[in-house]
Amino acid sequence: DAGVTQSPTHLIKTRGQQVTLRCSPKSGHDTVSWYQQALGQGPQFIFQYYEEEERQRGNFPDRFSGHQFPNYSSELNVNALLLGDSALYLCASSSLGNTEAFFGQGTRLTVV
Amino acid sequence: KQEVTQIPAALSVPEGENLVLNCSFTDSAIYNLQWFRQDPGKGLTSLLLIQSSQREQTSGRLNASLDKSSGRSTLYIAASQPGDSATYLCAVNAYNTDKLIFGTGTRLQVFP
Numbered sequence: 085d086a087g088v089t090q091s092p093t094h095l096i097k098t099r100g101q102q103v104t105l106r107c108s109p110k111s112g113h114d115t116v117s118w119y120q121q122a123l124g125q126g127p128q129f130i131f132q133y134y135e136e137e138e139r140q141r142g143n144f145p146d147r148f149s150g151h152q153f154p155n156y157s158s159e160l161n162v163n164a165l166l167l168g169d170s171a172l173y174l175c176a177s178s179s180l181g182n183t184e185a186f187f188g189q190g191t192r193l194t195v196v
Numbered sequence: 197k198q199e200v201t202q203i204p205a206a207l208s209v210p211e212g213e214n215l216v217l218n219c220s221f222t223d224s225a226i227y228n229l230q231w232f233r234q235d236p237g238k239g240l241t242s243l244l245l246i247q248s249s250q251r252e253q254t255s256g257r258l259n260a261s262l263d264k265s266s267g268r269s270t271l272y273i274a275a276s277q278p279g280d281s282a283t284y285l286c287a288v289n290a291y292n293t294d295k296l297i298f299g300t301g302t303r304l305q306v307f308p
Contacts, residue, residue, distance in 0.1 A: 126300045127298050129295040183294050185242070189238055190237075
């Protein structure tokens with residue numbers, strides 16, 4: 085079991101650009117959630133996908149969007165990058181109704 | 197609005213000590229509580245999950261307790277080792293939602 089895998093592990097982008105981060109959930113999981121973790125802070129919930137639909141959303145602007153594919157993998161897209169978007173982006177997978185979450189190793193995004 | 201607080205923010209102890217990390221939350225209507233470990237720049241590793249109906253969970257040298265009525269959880273680490281050095285995060289999951297609300301973590305250093 086490969087667990088939750090995220091790609092890429094590190095990324096450097098220029099302010100104003102767009103970025104796509106990817107996540108493959110743990111085998112048997114159907115729900116993917118994305119979190120943003122700023123340095124020294126706890127992770128903040130961005131949104132959650134189930135059955136290819138956004139099920140819940142945190143307090144993040146529309147520049148943050150996502151997608152879930154039929155194989156349950158997911159993408160996080162961020163448009164018009166700001167310096168403040170620099171963070172560790174974490175993907176978590178779970179089974180709907182069994183809320184124990186398993187996290188990937190994260191993608192470190194640096195916006196310059 | 198649910199808020200999660202962890203005390204202390206940082207802790208440095210000699211190897212072999214037993215220690216307690218604290219987590220408090222403002223809304224007792226939680227579905228479960230999870231403790232995670234995070235190594236620098238890495239993802240989160242799930243340590244223990246306590247359902248709202250449970251009082252405690254144990255895994256090896258780790259024991260987590262939950263007191264919903266007082267809005268508190270503690271993580272007890274027995275016979276600490278240098279390999280336990282990491283940031284420990286607690287997160288609560290409210291009913292009817294699969295999103296986790298995190299504290300800011302306790303950064304633990306165990307020195308030989």
